[in-house]
Amino acid sequence: MLSMKTPDPIIIVRDFAMNFGDQTVIKNLNFTVQRGETFGFLGSNGSGKTTTIRALLGIYQPSEGELLINGKTFQVDGATKIGYLPESRGLYEKETVRDVMNYFGELKGLSHGEATDFTEKYLARVNLSEYIDSKISKLSGGQQQKIQLGITVMNEPDLLILDEPTKGFDPVNRRLLMDIIKEHQDRGATVLMISHQMDDVEKLCDHILLLKDGVAREFGTVPEVRKKYNNASLEDIFLKIYGAENDTVEGAQDDNGIPKQFSNDKGAKIKTRRQK
Amino acid sequence: MTFFGHNFNTVVKFEVRRAIKKPSFWISIVAMPVVLAFSFLIGFFASDVHTDADLTKQDFSVAITDEGKIVNPELLKQIDAQVITDKTAGIDEVKNGEIDCYIYIPADLKSEKVETFGAATTNVFDNSRYDDLATALLKTSALTSTNDNTITILTDSVQSDSHSFADGKEINPLLDALIPALFLIVFFVIFMAFGNQMLLMTVEEKENHVMEMLLTTVRARTLILGKLVAMWLLIAIQLIAILTLILVTYLVARNYMNLPDIFAVLSDINMNWSQIGFGALFFVLSVTFISGATAAVGGMFQTAKEASSYFSIIVLLLMSPAFITGTVISDPSSSIVTFLTLFPASSPVMLLMRNALGNLPLNLAIPATVILAISAVVAIWFAVRVFQKSAVTGGAPNFLQKYLLKRGQK
Structure with a gap:
């Protein structure tokens, strides 16, 4: 385990491995996220971040190991209040803002x-009240x-998982996002964030984990990691670890984060926990 | 709601609420009675088509009273008809089941009607055979003599009235087939109104990239079951609304438009409860099967566009009985009719059609019902499974889709 010091982990990833066909995407990944902290989950495209999040949320069945939230495998039962902003985003386009937000609420x-009530207040805050219908x-x-x-964030989640938020x-919305994340940090929510914006990570995150080819390469607080690289910026550290290969990894996955040669139209067998 | 899963009610409420907010939902409620009326008119005119009977192939027992002495006695011998003089006795023989048909020919065809009294047939369209026989007898006879009556016959001015009997009671075969036929008509209308919606409901979340966000609040299985149940509720709401609309329109319009008393007409219907019961059973199973099959096709694909081309295969199979309607009526025991009655994709329409026509034997109805029921359960199960698989992976990673896509790419 990379971190076992703090006593109250909200997320535990233990011996996690994920295979798509013959290809291993995640190898023996271990980490914990402590309650109330902001955790940066970093890595190049295709390094397995989104796959790990999906396995954590029960969308994928891990090939090996276990991924726990509040000590148990995540179940869709409303017991844990989660706010998840996935990388692949969308809304019901033919419905009104009010109906969609009420439905998710x-x-x-x-x-x-x-x-x-939340919808009206939130839309007023982000200057979208006139679009409610x-x-x-x-x-x-x-x-x-x-x-x-x-x-x-409408259910005041205990755990916020943001995949490339x-x-x-644009810069205005980015500021809004940062403010909202900060508010939830202040109220004690745990934030797990995947981001390529290293300045945001430096500002917001307590711990970071850098994943490369499905293996944890670095883990620690931001100062600890920077110290290992002579106080280089996170962006420089990122470039040093991933370097030019980042370009080759880019695009090697389909929209769902699955290696292209194993994406479903090629017949990959992907198990989900919910296939019962 | 343990079986359906967490948030099942929320999914159903959302799907129902958003559907009934759309104008198209209410427009189709108004449009549906028009379609029903159109279908009824087609059926009415189709049933009014008479064919000339072939006297050499006539195979039912006949009695005749010929007060006008019009029919050639040789023809009566040819069809082995019993000649009787008392009209009441002739009608009684039909009522008692002693003969299949009694024909009464009055003395003056200009002022009186030819009447036929017949035992009800299992096939509703076969009831015209008695009229057809009477017409054939008159026309053939008229060619050999000339008087006022024969001129009336040859100028197609004969007025006729036909009566059918079952178990000693006079019935109206077309009216009695109305309720079983309604199941077929309503099924068609539902498929037209909701078929596309059934397909779209399984691709919408994938197409809009909203699925992943949903999956932390509701299981894929719960989502698809919620959508199916919502669809069935919407169908029920629409049917109730249509019936209410028809009833209110009738009650308001009947005094102004001098409409017939529909309640008196309905009370004349001889309820064949087993036929109505089978019709209701076939209807429920058909709706379940077709919604499952359509949802499964939608579940296999990422977009509605991809799914719609394969959906047309379901439409074609479902409608295949319509292409052989003539054979279903004239030769219901033929191999093709039997096959399409048992084949799950065509059996919904075939079973409903044959039940309405009254030519579905019990020894075929039972296995066909069992096959359709099993197919409905399998279709729902498959739809749920394929939807779960494709919910995040963006399409069904199964042999069927792989096969179809590969074929499509060639």
Whole structure:
């Protein structure tokens, strides 16, 4: 285990391995995320970050090992309040903002009244009140991002999992996102964040883990990792670890994070925990 | 809701609520009675088509009273008809099941009607055979003599009235087939109104990239089951709304438009409860099977566009009985009709059609029902499974899709 010092882990990843066909994407990954901390999960495209998150959330069945949230495998039962902003994002385009946010609010355990209340307040905050009865398809990409962000946090989650949260955000929305993450940090939520924005990581994260080819390469607090590399910036450290190979890895996966040669149209057998 | 899973009710509520908010849902409620009326008219006119009977192939027992002395006695011998003088006795013989058909020919065809009284046939369209025989007898006879009556016959001015009997009671075969036929018509209308929606409901989340966000709040299995149940609820809502609309329109319009008393007409229907029961059973199984099969096709693909080309295969198979309607009526025991009655994809329409026509024997109805019930369960199971598989991986990683896609790429 890379970190066993703190006594209250919310996430435990133990001996996790993930194979797609004959290819091993994650090899013997171990880490813990402590309750209340912000954890940066870093790596080049195709290093296995999204796959790990999906396995953690029960979307994929791990080939080996276990991934626990609050001491148990994640189940969709509302017991753990999670806010997940996936890398692949979208909304029901033909429905109105109000209906979509209410629906997700209710799915996340809010009553209809609570969901409506949150929706109105949140839209006012992000200057989208006038669009409450507009169809999602009428909103710009940036406006849709704001809605997705609102949905992610509307149940005041104990654990926020953000997969490349700033992807596609303009500087204004990026600031908004950072403010919201900060608010949830302040109220004690745990944040697990995948990001390529090293300045955001340096500002927000307590611990970071750098994943390369499915193997943990570095783990520690930001100062600890930087110290190992003569106080280089995280961006320089990232470039040193991944270097030119980053280009070759890019695009080697399909939209779902599965290596292209094993993506479903080639017949990969991907197990999900929910295939019962 | 343990079986369906966490958040099942929320999914159902959302799917129902958003569907009934759409104008198209209510437009189809108004459009559906129009389609029903159109189908009924087609059926009505189709049933009014009479064919000239071939006297040499006539195979049922006949009695005749010919007060006008029009029919050639040689023809009566040829069809082995019993000649009787008392009309009441003739009708009684039909009622008692002693003969299949009694034909009454009045003395003056200009002012009186030819009447036929017949035992009800199992095939609703066969009831015209008595009328056809009477017409054939008159026309053939008219060619050999000339008087006022024969002129009336040859100018197609004969008025006729036919009566059918079953178990000693007069019935109206077309009216009695109305309720079993309604199951078929409503099934068609549902498929037209909801078929595409059934397909889209399984690809929508994938197409909009909303699936991954959903999967932390609801299981894929719960999501697809919630969508299917919502679809069935919407079908029920639509049917209730349509019936209410028809009833209210009738009640408002009947005084202004001098419409017939529909309640009196309905009370004349001789309820064949086993036929109605089978119709209801076939209807429920057919809707279940077709929604499962359509959802499974949608589940296999990432976009509606990809799915729709394969959906047309289901439509073609489902509608295949319509292409051989003539054979279903004229030769219901033929191999092709039997095969399509048992084959799951065509059996919904075939079973409903044959049940309405009254030519579905019990020894075929039972195995066909069992096959359709098993197919419905398998279709739902397959839809759930393929939806779970494709929920995140973006398409079904199964042999079927692989095969179809590879074929498509060649």
